Amino acid sequence: ETGVTQTPRHLVMGMTNKKSLKCEQHLGHNAMYWYKQSAKKPLELMFVYNFKEQTENNSVPSRFSPECPNSSHLFLHLHTLQPEDSALYLCASSQDQGERNEQFFGPGTRLTVL
């Protein structure tokens, strides 16, 4: 148990659905991250929040919309996704972004887009 939880663990959605992924960390960290992990590809950093402010958006399509209401919670809102968006979505946190020490990862949400 790393102190980072993600819900749901599995999600199947159609291309017209709207859903949200939730991440919560209980470590008192100030930086939170969303990653996408697809088969046979490197882990892709999607978004970074530091002290609730978005500091990185790595050219992620607008059908992915992050939200960070406080330092402990991070959401990824999904709408009109494509089948190629099917992947494992991982949330991580670290003490802060300036000193990038170890990142603590959640177990991930396995997303399937039909």
Next chain:
Amino acid sequence: SQQGEEDPQALSIQEGENATMNCSYKTSINNLQWYRQNSGRGLVHLILIRSNEREKHSGRLRVTLDTSKKSSSLLITASRAADTASYFCATDAWDKIIFGKGTRLHILP
């Protein structure tokens, strides 16, 4: 890109043997980290080595860093079945951290 690339992509060894994985990258870094991922789970941080360090140990893990060759290695000694997982290096260049594709390690009984 400073993407770290692990080598080999996959490795199978007998339990008790040592496993060595390598990581190469392209640009200057602040530190390099190794992570382990069990199937379908999140990544777990193993060890961090800073750019001014050459070697670091943690239990059965030994990490080396050669900044002149822009490469790092992860050695797992006396492997166990529980070491079966994917191993990733992550390079951190102050403003960005990038993960490689990983090495899949399989420990045979």
